Amino acid sequence: xxxxxxxxxxxxxxxxxxxxxxxxxxxxxxxxxxxxxxxxxxxxxxxxxxxxxxxxxxxxxxxxxxxxxxxxxxxxxxxxxxxxxxxxxxxxxxxxxxxxxxxxxxxxxxxxxxxxxxxxxxxxxxxxxxxxxxxxxxxxxxxxxxxxxxxxxxxxxxxxxxxxxxxxxxxxxxxxxxxxxxxxxxxxxxxxxxxxxxxxxxxxxxxxxxxxxxxxxxxxxxxxxxxxxxxxxxxxxxxxxxxxxxxxxxxxxxxxxxxxxxxxxxxxxxxxxxxxxxxxxxxxxxxxxxxxxxxxxxxxxxxxxxxxxxxxxxxxxxxxxxxxxxxxxxxxxxxxxxxxxxxxxxxxxxxxxxxxxxxxxxxxxxxxxxxxxxxxxxxxxxxxxxxxxxxxxxxxxxxxxxxxxxxxxxxxxxxxxxxxxxxxxxxxxxxxxxxxxxxxxxxxxxxxxxxxxxxxxxxxxxxxxxxxxxxxxxxxxxxxxxxxxxxxxxxxxxxxxxxxxxxxxxxxxxxxxxxxxxxxxxxxxxxxxxxxxxxxxxxxxxxxxxx
Ligand code: ATP
Ligand code: MG
Numbered sequence: 367x368x369x370x371x372x373x374x375x376x377x378x379x380x381x382x383x384x385x386x387x388x389x390x391x392x393x394x395x396x397x398x399x400x401x402x403x404x405x406x407x408x409x410x411x412x413x414x415x416x417x418x419x420x421x422x423x424x425x426x427x428x429x430x431x432x433x434x435x436x437x438x439x440x441x442x443x444x445x446x447x448x449x450x451x452x453x454x455x456x457x458x459x460x461x462x463x464x465x466x467x468x469x470x471x472x473x474x475x476x477x478x479x480x481x482x483x484x485x486x487x488x489x490x491x492x493x494x495x496x497x498x499x500x501x502x503x504x505x506x507x508x509x510x511x512x513x514x515x516x517x518x519x520x521x522x523x524x525x526x527x528x529x530x531x532x533x534x535x536x537x538x539x540x541x542x543x544x545x546x547x548x549x550x551x552x553x554x555x556x557x558x559x560x561x562x563x564x565x566x567x568x569x570x571x572x573x574x575x576x577x578x579x580x581x582x583x584x585x586x587x588x589x590x591x592x593x594x595x596x597x598x599x600x601x602x603x604x605x606x607x608x609x610x611x612x613x614x615x616x617x618x619x620x621x622x623x624x625x626x627x628x629x630x631x632x633x634x635x636x637x638x639x640x641x642x643x644x645x646x647x648x649x650x651x652x653x654x655x656x657x658x659x660x661x662x663x664x665x666x667x668x669x670x671x672x673x674x675x676x677x678x679x680x681x682x683x684x685x686x687x688x689x690x691x692x693x694x695x696x697x698x699x700x701x702x703x704x705x706x707x708x709x710x711x712x713x714x715x716x717x718x719x720x721x722x723x724x725x726x727x728x729x730x731x732x733x734x735x736x737x738x739x740x741x742x743x744x745x746x747x748x749x750x751x752x753x754x755x756x757x758x759x760x761x762x763x764x765x766x767x768x769x770x771x772x773x774x775x776x777x778x779x780x781x782x783x784x785x786x787x788x789x790x791x792x793x794x795x796x797x798x799x800x801x802x803x804x805x806x807x808x809x810x811x812x813x814x815x816x817x818x819x820x821x822x823x824x825x826x827x828x829x830x831x832x833x834x835x836x837x838x839x840x841x842x843x844x845x846x847x848x849x850x851x852x853x854x855x856x857x858x859x860x861x862x863x864x865x866x867x868x869x870x871x872x873x874x875x876x877x878x879x880x881x882x883x884x885x886x887x888x889x890x891x892x893x894x895x896x897x898x899x900x901x902x903x904x905x906x907x908x909x910x911x912x913x
Contacts, residue, residue: 373413373677373678373679374678374679374680375413375417375589375591375619375621375678376417376420376678378589378617378619379391379417379421379589380421382588382589383421388588390421390422390423390424390588391417391418391421391423391424391588391589392418392423392424392425392426392457392585392586392587392588392589393414393415393417393418393423393424393425393426393587393588393589393590393591394414394425394426394427394428394582394585394587394590395407395410395411395414395415395425395426395427395428395449395456396428396429396430396578396581397429397430397445398429398430398431398432398433398436398437399429399430399431399437399438399439399441399442399445399562400433400436400437400438400441400633401441401633401634401636401637401648402441402444402445402448402633402636402648402649402655402656402657403444403445403448403449403655403656403657404631404633404636404653404654404655404656405624405626405629405631405654405655405656405659405669405690406623406624406625406631406654407656408452408656408669408670408673409623409624409673409676410591410593411449411452411454411673412452412670412673412674413591413621413673413678414591415454415456416674417589417591423588424457424458425454425456425457426456426457426458426459426460426585426587427445427446427449427456427458427459427460428458428459428460428461428462428581428585429442429445429460429461429462429463430462430574430577430578430581431461431462431463431561431562431563432462432463432571432572432573432574432577433557433571433574434557434559434560434561434562434571435557435559437561437562438562439562442562444648444657446459447657448656448657448660451656451660451666452656452666452669452670453666453667453670458585460581460585461563462577462581463561463563463564464563465577465580465581465584466564466567466568466572468580468584469572469576469577469580470524470570472580472610472611472612473520473535473553473554473572473576474517474520475610475611476537476553476609476610477513477516477517477520477535478513478517479609480513480538481537481538481539481609482516482535482536482537482538482553483506483508483509483510483511483516483535483536483538484508484511484515484516484519484520484523484533484534484535484536485506485508485509485533485534485535485536485550485552486508486532486533487506487507487508487534488531489531492506492534492552495541496546496549497541497542497546497549499546502541502542503541503542503546503549503550504541505541505550506536506550509538509550519533520535520554523535523554523556523569523570524568524569524570526558526569528556529556529558530555530556530557530558531555531556532556533556534552534553534554534555534556535552535553535554535570536550536551536552536553537550537551537553537576537605537606538550539551539602539605545598545601545602546598547575547598547599547601547602548601548602548605551573551575551576551602552573553572553573553575553576554570554571554572554573554576555570555571555573556569556570557569557570557571575599575602575603575606576606578590578603579603579604579606579607579610579612579616579618580606580610580612582614582616582618583607583610583612583613583614583615583616584612584614586614586616587614587616588616588617589616589617589619590603590616590617590618590619591618591619591620591621592618592619592620592621593620593621593622593623594620594621594622594623594680594681594682595623596618596620597620600618600620603618604618620680621678621679621680622678622679622680622681622682622683623682624676624685625682625683625684625685626654626684626685626686626687626690627684627685627686627687627688628687628838628839628840628841628842629654629687629838629839629840630654630840630850631654635850636648636653636654636655638851639653639839639851639854642851644839644851644854645839649661649892651663651834651836651890651902652836652838652839652858652859653839656669660876661888661890661891661892661902662836662888662902662904663694663876663878663886663887663888663902663904664690664694664904665694665697665698665878667697668690668693668694668696668697668698669690669693671693671696671697672689672690672693675689675693676689687838688909691905691909692909694886694904694905695886695905695907695909698878698880698886698904699734700732700734700735701735701878702732702878702879702880702886703731703732703738703741703879703880704729704730704731704732704733704879704880704881704882705741705866705867705869705870705879705880705881705882706743706776706821706822706823706866706867706881706882707821707823707831707833707864707865707866707867707870707881707884707887707901708750708751708752708821708822708823708828708864708865708866709752709833709835709862709864709884710752710753710754710862710864711750711751711752711753711823711864711865712750712751712752712753712755712756712794712795712796712797713748713749713750713795713796713797713825714748714749714750714751714781714796714797714798714799714822715747715748715796715797715798715799716747716748716749716781716799716800716801717747717784717798717799717800718800718801719746719747719801720747721747722747723746723747724744724745724746724824724826724827725744725745725746726742726743726744726745727742727743727744727745727777727778727807728740728741728742728743728777728808729741729742729743729777732880741867741869742869743777743778743824743867743869744824744826744827744868745778745779745824746824746825746826748824748825748826749775749822749823749824749825750822750823750825750828750864750865751767751797751820751821751822752820752821753794755767755773755818755820756768756783756794756797758786758794765816765817765818766818766820767781767783767797767799767818767820768783769783769784769785769786770782770783771783771818772816773816773817773818773819773820774805774807774816774818774819774820775819775820775821775822776807776819776820776821776822776882777807778806778807778822779801779802779803779805779806779807780801780802780805780816781799781800781801781802782799782800782801782802783797783798783799784798784799784800785797785798786798821881821882821883821884823865823866823867824867824868825865827868828865828866828867828868829865829866829867829868829870829871829899830863830864830865830898831863831864831865831866831870831898831899831900831901832861832862832863832864832893832898832899832900832901833861833862833863833864833887833900833901833903834859834860834861834862834890834900834901834902834903835859835860835861835862835903836858836859836860836902836903837855837857837858837860838855838858839854839855839858840853840854840855841853841854841855866899870899873889873894873899874889875889875890875891875894876888876889876891877889878904879901880907881901883907884903884906884907885903885904885905885906885907886903886904886905886907887901887902887903887904888901888902888904889901889902890902
C-alpha cells in the first residue's frame with residue numbers, strides 16, 4: 367500500500383522506534399457503535415491502519431460501547447463491513463464492554479487510594495458546582511466520605527440498589543483546577559439499560575473519559591490517536607493511566623478532524639437526517655457515510671487517496687468536497703467503461719436513412735485505456751438525443767442542434783436538422799433530420815467540419831434506465847441562527863427516465879460507467895431490477911478544482 371509522505375504523528379512514531387521507547391507500535395480505531403461510519407472516520411481509519419502497516423505494527427478495531435442507550439449491534443456490523451470495504455484488516459477485534467469487570471476493579475482501586483468517591487448530587491447540581499473557566503468549582507458535600515463508605519456504596523450501585531441518576535462515582539482530583547476536565551469528573555453512572563453485548567449484567571457504566579485510557583492500556587496501544595477536541599482531556603487521560611496503575615502507558619496524540627464543505631458530519635446530525643426522513647437511510651447516496659459513498663459509487667481507492675492527500679495537522683480545517691470528487695474521477699478514468707445514455711430523451715427521425723436498416727458501429731470501451739477493447743453500438747433511422755442538445759432559437763455560439771445546423775453524432779454520422787415537430791401546446795416532441803453517409807466516423811472524412819458532437823441512443827433497441835442526479839445535501843454551511851435542517855437542499859435528488867445502449871442491459875449492482883458528456887455513474891444496488899437499471903451520478907466530468 368502507498369503511504370503519504372510525512373505527517374507529525376508519523377514523525378513521533380518514527381522517533382519512538384528509533385529511540386527504543388517502543389520496539390513495535392499498536393494503534394487502534396475506536397468507534398462508538400451508535401451510528402454508521404462517515405468520511406471523517408475514514409480519515410482516522412486510514413491514518414491508524416497505514417501508520418501501523420508502514421512500521422510493521424498492529425491496529426485493533428475496538429468498539430467503544432460504554433453507552434447502552436445509544437448503541438446497537440446493527441451499527442457494530444455496519445462498521446465492520448465498512449472498515450473491510452475500505453481495504454483494512456484489523457489485528458484484534460475488541461469491545462470496551464469486554465473490560466467492564468477490569469474497569470470496575472480499577473475504579474475500586476481508585477476508591478481504596480482515596481482518589482474516587484460516590485456522590486449523591488444530581489447531574490444539575492454537579493454542573494452548578496463545576497465552576498467556569500474563570501471561577502473555581504465548589505466541592506460536593508459528599509466528597510469526603512470514608513473509603514469504607516465509598517466501597518460499600520459503589521458495590522451497592524453495581525448491585526442495582528439505586529435508580530438512574532441517584533448516585534455517581536467521581537474521581538477526586540481538584541475542584542479548583544484551571545482545567546475543568548480535572549474538576550472531579552464523573553467516572554461511573556447508573557443506567558438500568560440492556561447492553562447489546564453484556565445484556566442486563568451491568569447497571570453501572572463507565573464514562574468515556576475513564577474508560578478510554580484504560581481500554582488503550584489494556585490493549586497495549588502505544589499511540590492513541592484522537593481528534594483535537596480531546597486535547598484538554600489529555601491530562602485526565604494520563605491521570606487515569608497513572609492512578610489506576612496501568613502497566614502499559616499509551617500516548618494520546620490529537621489531530622484536526624476532517625470537515626467538508628456542504629456536508630454535516632456528526633453522527634447525531636446524520637441520524638436526524640435519517641430519522642426525520644430527509645434521506646432514504648444511512649446509505650442514501652447523498653450521505654457522507656461510507657455506505658452512502660459506496661452506494662453513490664465512490665471507490666475505496668479514491669477515498670484512501672483522498673484521506674492521504676488531505677494530510678494530518680494540528681488544526682481543524684475545512685476541505686473542499688471538490689477534492690474528494692477529483693480523486694474518484696482520477697480513479698475511474700482508466701477503470702470505467704465509456705457508454706452513451708440519454709437522460710432527457712428527444713426523438714430524432716433520420717428521414718433519408720433506409721427504413722428497417724440497422725448497422726453496428728464500432729466504438730472503444732475506453733479510449734484512455736485501449737486494453738479494455740471494443741464495443742458495438744446499433745444505429746438506425748430513429749434515435750434519441752438529449753432535449754437540451756436542441757434549441758429552436760439558439761443564442762450565438764450554440765453549436766448543438768438547431769434548425770438548419772449540422773452536428774456530429776458520436777461514433778456515427780453528421781446529421782442536419784430539417785424540421786421541428788411540436789405537440790398542440792407548442793412543445794418540441796420530435797426532430798426530422800437528414801444524415802450524410804460520407805461522414806461516417808472512422809472513415810477519415812475531412813470534407814467539412816462541424817463544431818458540436820452529441821451523444822445519442824438508437825431508439826428501437828434502447829434500454830430504459832433511471833438516472834438519479836444529485837446536488838449537495840446541505841446548501842451552505844450553517845449560518846448563525848439557523849439549524850442545519852433549514853439548509854437541506856430541496857433539489858438534492860432528481861430522478862429522470864432515459865435510455866441506454868442495448869449492450870448495457872445486463873449491468874450489475876455497483877458497476878461503474880462513464881456516460882459520454884454526463885459523468886461517472888454507479889449502478890444502484892437497492893433500486894436496480896432485472897427490468898430497469900438505476901444509475902446514481904457519482905460525479906460530473908469536469909471540475910474547476912485544481913490540486
Ligand atoms: P461524531 O461526532 O461524528 O459522532 P465521534 O468522534 O463521536 O464522531 P466515534 O465513533 O467516537 O465518533 O469516532 C471514532 C474515531 O473516529 C475517533 O477516534 C474519532 O476521533 C474519529 N473521528 C470521528 N470523526 C472524525 C472526523 N470528522 N475526522 C477525523 N476523525 C474523526
Ligand atoms: Mg462520539
